[in-house]
Amino acid sequence: MAVVDRGGRRATNTAVVAVLAVLAVLVAGLLFARHGGTDRTSNAPGRSTPPAATPSASPVPSATPLGERSPFTGLPQDRPRPVLAVKIDNVGPARPQTGIDRADLVYVEQVEAGLTRILAVFSSSPSHLPDRVGPVRSARESDLELLRQFGRPALAFSGAQTRLLPVIAAAPLHDVSPGHAGRAYTRDGSRPAPHNLYASPARLLAAAPDASASRDIGFRFGPAPSGGTAATTRTVRFPSASVGLRWSAEQRRWLVSFDGGPATATGSGRLGAPTVVIQYVTVRASRYHDRWGSVSPYSETVGSGEAEVLRDGAAYRAHWSRPDADRGTRFTTGQGDPMTFAPGQVWIVLAPRPS
Template identity: 60%
Template sequence: MEKPARTGRSAPGAADRRTLLRTALAAATTVGTGGALAACGPGGDQQQDASPFTGERRRGEHVLAVKVDNVAPARPQTGLEHADIVYIEQVEAGLSRILAVFASHLPTTVGPVRSARESDIELLRQFGEPALAFSGVQSALMPTLEATSLHLLPPGELTDGYTRDPARRAPHNLYLKARRAERAAPDASAPRDIGFRFGAAPGGGHRTERETVRYPAARLTFTWSPDRRGWPVAMDGAPARSRSAGRLAPATVVIQYVTVRRSRFHDSSGSVTPYTETVGSGDALVLRDGKAYDAHWSRTSANGGTTFSDREGRRLPFARGQVWVVLVKKD
């Protein structure tokens, strides 16, 4: 059963040692990914001061990741239209959950907020030391989370950073005050290169109007809209909307085929928690500007970013704007 998260307070000596370790890890990771300079990728028209997450001019100061519920009672969600990157991952019983990454724009609220998973640790390491907001976690996983360099922001730690919507029933009614969360994690990493490149549409690819991704008990459909210059999303056959901004429509969608295996955890009903591996390599499909591009993804270490290349090995540029990365089990 998931239990409310705790973060614990280290003794002064332990806190100092952890700070030094975080600093060393951050320095090593920046060198490994090429740092902020890598945001100006080769051969493209990407600006050096642009966001490494969206390719747009506004970068933001800190990275805030939020675990967001994605079952039917949680929809429509709040604040997702402001996310730089939206990751979709499989959870228990074949359902899906969202990890939304914010930096350039912080909404007033985000949610509904739900619990973290072990896979999030590996996925988030490429961002350095981001803040992570989540509602709870299995008690056996909490020590592992606490040992990371993530800035953990569960309700027990950020008591004035969450609010409940009385119009919705628990557990689908907990919302994060995103700006309060950012203030609570002033040492969270700034946006940096995680492997994405942005620029004009490359040659090749094939025209497509619609692509569907299926999980065992969920599905997402992306339909190209020339008027929106994006891919309006449907979840389980219904339009995916924000409570404040209407239909969600990312500029780029990455369907990333990964290994999804059993983890050592399970939920209260006995369903095993999947572990989504995001270090390695494999196939991907990149959707932008009404076309689909076959791609290869590679991430050689957890501290490094994920590169996407075409079949000739050239970096594949994304369209500027919000990016959705759908992590789906490879055949």
């Protein structure tokens, strides 16, 4: 083959190859000088290509950064997720409940007649949310104070006392009750009313696209602190109800009982959590009452007091402090150090403060 220049003269391939070779040497020299003689692929000085048969070692994985862990459970999360709170029935005809096992946080609080009700808080990836949750029941005034630490979460509830409805409407939350998110709710014909209202968490969140994402509410997770005492059982008594707790070394969690019977969830079996907090609070009469005239209790979660934290088969005396409603609750040991929880679901039993 030959190359033809403008004057029609022919040049041989040999001459062209020679010129190209000189240019290649000059370019290689310039690149070598610019990068200081180090190849960025192999990190070996002066080497232009990595060893053909030696794969590079994988980096040692580091602990998940705090920003990539749920502030509610201490477990890894891809990003903060919107917060959904659901008020759930907890009397005999409402059991077993549905979806509680998928909650991040489970609050147990006193209601009328000395019974208890549950506030389940969800803030996980869509794949972890239950298909439905319930039975959904009515809200209470103390729920509003408890929820302010989450920003403006979505709150699912079946209704409320008439005079309380304007207070809920003015509270910093997204109302996703049936009147605002009717398509999220269904009735279960196999159960008697009012213990048969269920909701879809996905549809509830779709009705509250601006719900606040999970944020720090004061919980800390990590190895157990020193100073705990061995414990396998605890019972929290309300005027007409009880919450039993039993440590399962095999399952590494505290199994829950309600009113002397095992607490279960449909489709998943026994309820339990790696960490249970018994938070002693003042329970006083609120300004509201139910249709039968029973005054609604108000559990005060702003202030300070004593607590007992159960984890890893041990009980820890702790102190809780929440200076104002817009801030989370800080738990500390008797020595004033942060009280650490075991990663996973956390139950908080708002127990009446001993008189």
